[in-house]
Amino acid sequence: MPAVLTYGFRIFFLAAAAWGITAMALWLVWLAVHLNGADFAVLSIALPPFQWHAHEMVFGFGLAAVAGFLLTAVPNWVGCAPVRGLPLAGLAAVWLAGRLAVGFSAWLPAPLVLAVDALFPLALAVTLARQIVPARQPRNLGVVAVVTLLGLLQVLSLGDALALFDNPLxxxxxxxxxxxxxxxxxxIGGRITPAFTRNWLVRQGQEVTVAMGTWLDRGAVAVTAAAVLADAAGAPDGLRAVLFAAAGLALLVRLSRWHGRRTGAEPLLWVLHAGYALVAAGFLLMAAAVVGLLVESTALHLWTIGAVGVMVVGVMSRVALGHTGRALTAPRLTTVAYGLLALAAVVRVAGPALSPAFYSPALLTAAGLWVVALLLFLADYAVMLATDRPAAGSGGA
Structure with missing residues (x-):
């Protein structure tokens, strides 16, 4: 079978990167036109452009990356064969059908668009459940619950944007x-980041203890989940602010125990520490936004560009290298991509915070940096993911 259909990470990491570029480039074009006081006479999407942008970056790009990781990791966790061949191609086709349905939603019946877009998270959740349930490992069913919740949010997001029903949340x-x-x-970052760090430090001859699975780790995850649940439930601002701040601080304390300062020589590792730090920083900024010290969209974009973007690209590159038998050393272009994504997050957050005059330039610059970063990722990994041949400049086999 084609190499791209032998593992979920291959086809879905390619899909995530390609769609991350395409969707952001389209948003960048619309944004540039809109900020110049013009508009398009005809759009193929029925959603307001800003809602389409949010929907596609979360449920198009984000869910594709999640699918690539879980379809690769779950078989390793439970000891079963990975989904490959025609079933994997079918999953990818369903994901693509959702992107096309939403992209041409102005010319299609709204219920059909919603139904097609909802197929992928449902199919992914069922696929993962069929792997996990026979293995009798209930602790791993949490990923099925997360995918199911993402699918429910995807339906609510699109249904609300298409005016099929009101958002009840x-x-x-x-x-x-x-x-x-x-x-x-x-x-998951709390599992893999300290584990990868410990393994690398041991190979470097550094005997250190990397804290994992302690009461502090469990407590940090618990308060993080509580903050998310409180926000979803519309809890009072005071409680939300306290929980956001507590989650941010707890995650920072947790991160400080993983010896990230020793990983500067290996970008594949420090990018995971940086991504986790941006998760924590996002919670702290959300706390500031709740009490009126910051615009909320600024805090959210530290998460979307910084935490999700940096961590997703970091994990995709690490998984791709490891599962194709290559040396676990970040290629040069990939390292640059990490830096550009981090810079995009800083620009998107700092620009509007410094002055309203910087708002539009910050948006355009951050979007451009995102596109360039993912293009650099594909330059290093497209051949690696799509074929069994080594990619030029990939860092070696």
Whole structure:
């Protein structure tokens, strides 16, 4: 079978990167036209452009990356064969059908668009459940619950945007989708970041203890989940601010125990520490936004660009290298991509915070940096993911 259909990470990491570029480039074009006081006479989407942007970055780009990781990791966790071949191609086709349905939603019946878009998270949740349930490992069913919740939020997001029904939640579904992705990063990133760090330090001859699975780790995840649930339920501002701040501080304390300062020589590692730090910083900024010290969209974009973007690209590159038998050393372009994503997050957050005059330039600059970063990722990984041949400049086999 084609190499791209042998593992979920291959086709879905390609899909996530390609759609991350395409969707952001389209948003960048619309944004540039709109900020210049013009508009398009005809749009193929029925959603307001800003809602389409949020929907596609969370449930198009984000969920594709999640699918690539889980379809690769779950078989390793439970000891079963990975989904490959025609079933994997079918999953990818369903994901693509959702993107096309939403992209041409102005010319299609709204219920059909909603139904097609909802198929992928449902199919992914069923696929993962069929792997986990026979293995009798209930602790891993949490990922099925997360994918199911993301699918529910995806339906609510699109249904609300298409005016099929009102959003019953206290916050927008896309915002809650971001928070659910951040919670998933806090959980899974909290597993892989210290483990990868410990293994690398041992190979470097540094005998250190990397804290994992302690009461502090469990407590940090618990308060993070509580903050997300309180926000989803529309809890009072005071409680939300306290929980956001507590989650941010707890995650920072947790991160400080993983010896990130020793990983500067290996970008594949420090990018995971940086992504986790941005998760924590996002919670602190959300606390500031709740009490009126900051515009909320600024805090959210630290999560979307910084936490989700940096961590997703970091994990995609690490998984791709490891599962294709290559040396676990970040290629040069990939390292640059990490830096550009971090810079995009800083620009998007700092620009509007410094002055309203910087708002539009910050948006355009951050979007451009995002596109360039993912193009650099594909330059290093497209051949690696799509074929069995080594990619030029990939760092070696």
């Amino acid at each position: 206290a916050q927008t579904p896309a915002r809650l989708g971001v928070e659910l992705l951040v919670l998933l990063i806090a959980i």
